[in-house]
Amino acid sequence: MNDFALAIDKIPKLVFSHSLKKVDWESATIAKGDLKDEVLELRKQAGKDIFVGSRSLIIQLMKLKLINEFQLCIYPILQGNGLTLFEDINQRIIFKLAKTKTFQSGAIILYYQPH
Numbered sequence: 662m663n664d665f666a667l668a669i670d671k672i673p674k675l676v677f678s679h680s681l682k683k684v685d686w687e688s689a690t691i692a693k694g695d696l697k698d699e700v701l702e703l704r705k706q707a708g709k710d711i712f713v714g715s716r717s718l719i720i721q722l723m724k725l726k727l728i729n730e731f732q733l734c735i736y737p738i739l740q741g742n743g744l745t746l747f748e749d750i751n752q753r754i755i756f757k758l759a760k761t762k763t764f765q766s767g768a769i770i771l772y773y774q775p776h
Contacts, residue, residue: 670688671754672688673686673688673689673690674686674688674689674690675690675691675692675699675703676689676690676691676692677688677691677692677696677699677715677718678691678692688718693775694716696718696721696722696725696755697725697727700722700725700727701727705719711730712732713728715746716744719746720748720749720750723747723750726752726775728775729774729775730759730771730772730773730774731756731771731773731774731775732770732771732772733771733773734768734769734770734771734772735768735770735771736766736767736768737766737767737768754775755775755776756773756774756775756776757773757774757775757776758771758772759772759773760772760775
């Protein structure tokens with residue numbers, strides 16, 4: 662976990678919040694515009710993927726049709742109750758499996774692209 666924390670600490674982050682006025686994380690900034698405009702601006706930058714870790718942002722970006730690929734990691738541990746990832750999606754969306762990656766731990770990442 663420490664290696665992961667060190668790696669994630671260096672990645673630039675854009676925070677979307679209605680209540681935060683500042684962030685303490687050096688590699689994070691608060692978005693100034695709305696979600697759609699900020700993401701469209703980020704897409705203009707060459708050579709970098711945009712990763713979204715927030716369930717609510719994923720849902721909003723799906724509704725805006727701004728997601729090119731899902732990377733769903735399935736880890737072989739059952740935690741119990743949780744939130745539905747695709748809540749409030751009222752349309753049928755078909756995905757194409759692009760590739761998979763399997764880890765020795767039994768975890769697997771499924772790479773899906775919306776059709």
